[in-house]
Amino acid sequence: MKKILLVLLVCSVGLATAQTKDTMIPTVSVTGTGNVTIVPDGVTISVKIENEGNSAIEVKKQNDQSIDATIKFLKKSKLDKSNYKTEYVRISKNYNYQTKEYKYVATQTLLIELKDLSKYESIMQGLFENGVNGINNISFTSTKIKELQAEARKKAIANAKQKALEYVSVLDQNIGKAIQISESGSNYVPTPVMYKTVALADGSAPENTIAEGEMEISVNISVVFELK
Template sequence: MKKLIVLLSVIMTGLSSTNLSAQEVGTVSVSGEGIVNVVPDQVIIRARVEHEGSTAQEVKQQVDTDVQKIFQYLKKNGIDDKHVKTEYLNLNKQYNYQTKQSRYHANQSISIKLVNIKDYEKIIAGLMESGLNRLDGISFTSSKEKELLAEARKKAMLDAKQKATEYASALGQKIGKAVSIYEDMNAGGHYPMYKTSMMNAEADGAGGPTIALGEMQISTKINVKFALLD
């Protein structure tokens, strides 16, 4: 019985030593960033149709009429239905305590994606003629967004590997396999960098630039943990 207890003690001690050794394997944690710049080739227009009147039915009908004209114009000019979306529709009653009268305000917000950025000037002019009376803003995108994000991820991994190698080298060590990889989704993004080509206006005889295309910056940040080797 005593021999069995001693044998078990030796086995448990050996297991504890093995676990301790596994826990003591060194690692180095680093972050890597990947950035890819590209000139955008698509644009998203965010705009509104809004009207004010004395009755809810009146303003709602005015908005509906203009929106129908806009949809017809977009379809006529080859804009696919999947690239046109109603963001929201509002109808509000506003009471004036001085005049003791109510006014109604209705608006509908629309987003339009142009897959050919060269159509921007023509489409904007046509939208205004069709009844659009408020432009809320535009944003640029790229048709190669997925491919560019994949390229940014590769750059981020290589950046992380280089950092880890430098840290390990300073200690006279090398890096092994990656133990864990985590992509920080909050750190990446698509940021316009207004520093390159300009789009010229042809509408109304204007010859100067109306929007700056610039460059989109597609970026991502990755946190990687590497094993350290002696």
């Protein structure tokens, strides 16, 4: 009886294995890339106000005065208060080994979003006139990011399909329906910005200190197609 059961079990396992092999679907896996470029319509500026001195109270007072003047300037420039905010405030105590004394450094940063690039020159000039003494970062933005990302995805899918067809054509085969799709990454690559932080010799502001160029959105999508 045990021998009969063992034979039946082996036959069942063999049949299940054969069925699994029969149901396996041959596939071809590819990764497509979609790129879309656009001229940005906005810019995000991270600036800082920093003062150094022998007293923590004094350097904080200097920073507060500059921040107050900067915010008043931004309001006067008709920037909505939702378009600028404080990133961080920090006061540090540093030791100078050459002079053998401590110095206090007060730092405060502001993040400013300009939705109108035509205001860039006047805003930057006013920021430095009102106490800002450093730029942390400048990056371009676009109000059409979501639309462009959707377009880049479609291009990535089309690119993946084209690759798959090229592969199977050499084998005299074809592809069927897509059975798996996954996005492996999206990148937003802004063009580097050029800027100046000082006025010209006659006291006027430079006319062109920013080159927005183009912003590229790149999407990578992996697709698994049936192989026929």
